[in-house]
Amino acid sequence: MAPHRGVLILVLGILSVVGCGFFAGIPAWIMGKGDLGKIDAGQMDPSGRTLTQVGMILGIISVALTIVGCVVYGIIFAGMAGAAATGEMATPQSMLFFG
Numbered sequence: 329m330a331p332h333r334g335v336l337i338l339v340l341g342i343l344s345v346v347g348c349g350f351f352a353g354i355p356a357w358i359m360g361k362g363d364l365g366k367i368d369a370g371q372m373d374p375s376g377r378t379l380t381q382v383g384m385i386l387g388i389i390s391v392a393l394t395i396v397g398c399v400v401y402g403i404i405f406a407g408m409a410g411a412a413a414t415g416e417m418a419t420p421q422s423m424l425f426f427g
Contacts, residue, residue, distance in 0.1 A: 332376025333363055334383065341386030345393075353390035360384025 337360045344353030363380050366372035 329370070330366065330372045332367070332373040332380065333359065334376025334379025337363065337383035338379045338386075339383070341383035341390070344387050344390035349390060349394040353387040353394065356383050356387030357391060360387060 337356050340352045340356035340359070344351070344356055360380050360383055363372060364377070364384070367374050367377050367380070
């Protein structure tokens with residue numbers, strides 16, 4: 329039976345949420361899914377199941393938040409580019425929807 333990699337997957341998941349985003353989130357997600365499959369099949373030590381699950385979930389959350397952040401950034405950037413193309417000046421109030 330192979331030893332679990334729960335601590336490694338948990339560290340990757342935490343790093344992905346703290347600031348590494350895709351670079352640690354995707355490996356945490358992929359490794360966690362593979363290791364959970366091996367644990368279920370009896371090929372890997374089941375004592376690391378909780379660490380593996382938490383790390384994988386943190387990786388998934390990080391990837392989702394990174395995608396949402398990129399979409400929001402893209403929308404804001406497209407709005408600013410559109411305003412610049414039409415010659416309108418964006419004021420802080422118009423960017424915050426106050427008027």
